[in-house]
Amino acid sequence: MASDEKINEVAMDPRRAEILQIATKLFLDKGFSGTSMADLSEAIGIKKASFYHHFRSKDELFISCVITGYAPALDALRALKSAEDLSHEDRLRHAIDVLYDITVNSDAGRLSPVIAEVSRKMPELSQRFYAEYIAVQRQTLEAIVEDGIAVGSFKRPDYDLLYHIVFGPIVTLSLSKEMFAEMPGLEQMFPVARLKEGHKDIVIDALRL
Amino acid sequence: MASDEKINEVAMDPRRAEILQIATKLFLDKGFSGTSMADLSEAIGIKKASFYHHFRSKDELFISCVITGYAPALDALRALKSAEDLSHEDRLRHAIDVLYDITVNSDAGRLSPVIAEVSRKMPELSQRFYAEYIAVQRQTLEAIVEDGIAVGSFKRPDYDLLYHIVFGPIVTLSLSKEMFAEMPGLEQMFPVARLKEGHKDIVIDALRL
DNA sequence: TGGGCAACCGAACGATCGTTAGTTTACCTA
């Protein structure tokens, strides 16, 4: 497949993509209202006015950052469905690994607190974020567990609860790392690798027959 | 009058307390930078200039909101230690009930995303919030579990992991409710009571010998 | 009874916000 028909405008315009990348970094660092157009245009290396040649407004820019930010995460989720060679337990463990990765390390997950910041003035963004990103994560998790149930590996859980237990710690970890980023000893405070392994064990236990 | 005495002296000035209450409501609703001094003074019912009779700055006001916001939550945590009549499992269940309550319903917990918003420009607030609120929650949880271990009710857990599993879902639930507050069907999306019960079972299971 | 003072006010401060108007530059193509 050489070209995907559903290519968005970003892939067509490298300058736009470059701006998105720089802007995302700033939004992650300083939040939405903490990032001024002066900061932004300086980081890009153009004057403020030139920015408006590429984006209609700061709001549109941020929305684009979010949408393009979770695109790779969605790809990673899609890739999960084609791991047929693993046991169902290992598929689930691998899925949780991926969820940690996309939430703690990717732009999409790390932008969540910033989306929360603007959610009141951009409710349509929250809705889109939920429908196109959060809900997809949930569906992916459910599909993997359902496969395991079908062959008798798992018991059927309360999916709302499963989601609560799986995503809760991951999202909070991501939020905490942002929130306490300036504190010394951050790595010891949140030993991600160890927490992840223990977390996976607990989730598997909760699904055991 | 703003003075050099400790910010968290609550009982000093009823007018100050009244302003704190109104300000907290606004900060919860619209975030830190989303709340202007114009909004605030209008909500209080005084002119902007008069506000500065009570607080030195917007930053000091917000810090006071946070500090006084978690004071009742700390009281609730302290009260947990004197529940000697319950079994250790029930004490833990009750503790988790309290954690849900103070995180999802109290100002302290609900202000967390707002603290995250300003954490870069007020790192000392993040630090204080962690030391005086987050760490206290953690210590309380640990003390209760240690009591259970001493009488053979629980096995000794990885406390970092326990904290991850207990607080993660609670904080994320609180964040989600703020983030998706404008979405229809919020209550069905996050059936708090059911999630809480299932969550408690899983935590207890993880501590079983 | 009058001095002190907390609480309030109108007015304005300088700074910064996101955005726009109008113009110039640089490059591609006809």
Added chain:
DNA sequence: TAGGTAAACTAACGATCGTTCGGTTGCCCA
């Protein structure tokens, strides 16, 4: 080589930001 156009520029816009100044009010107590 002329012309069109995308992308950059300078300059400034009106609005709003948090904050301060200087003055007025009204209550408490000496």
